Amino acid sequence: MKLKILSLLAFLAVGMSSSYAGDELAIGTEGAYPPWSMADASGNVTGFDADVGALLCAKLNKKCHFVVQAFDGLIPALKAKRFDVIISGMSITAERKKEINFSVGYAELANMFVAPKGSDLAGIKDIDTLLKSLDGKKVGVQAGTTHAHFLEKRAPNADLRTYDTLDQMQIDLASGRIDAAFADASALQDFLDKPDGKNFQFVDVKIKSSFDPSLGEGIGVGIAQDNTALKADIDKALCELIADGSVGKASEKWFKSDISRPCK
Incomplete structure (x- = not known):
């Protein structure tokens, strides 16, 4: 599934504002976080979140378009009503x-975490040892993410390096300017599958969101606080799409596993 990009500048230039009551739904996304969302030169957004957006739009009977925005600017832009929702691995x-x-x-x-093969981080097997071993290490994270907040809290003595995009972080990791990178496993797998990642490996410690509240409560669609009607409709639609296997099928396409989160 593909949805056309409407650039943020063009979106602002025509003076459009968010309006759920109409036939269209504007979706804010980063577009640079594979395999969640990727914006290409032809004006398409693809990825797991693009598929989730398309499924939601079909269920809600809305025409949708993506508005590409840097990740740390997504929430301010939503609050400024530049789009209706955020679907961006948030x-x-x-x-x-x-x-x-x-x-x-x-x-x-x-x-x-991903670290160079043979490094002192690579062989660590438990989370406490890993977090302590980050003292003085240059660790890359994407700015404004739960990963950054988690390390600020749990590894205060690490030399945290923040990046606007995942690509920027991976370039520094491949060139040796940082000692490790921290992100969700799917995003880092994309790096390991590339030639630049051949000399790197996962640190064998999986940190689930349940380990610390700063890592969040799963991935959700961001919605303005006053848009209660939209939240109710999206919750209902998502629960139906999860229950019928549509979200799981989309995740298997991009992650090779079902990462859908059942509604409670």
């Missing part, structure tokens, strides 16, 4: 819920 956290609302969680993945 974890549900207590801090974010102070600013926006979320749908039910629709997916969940383990979080992991």
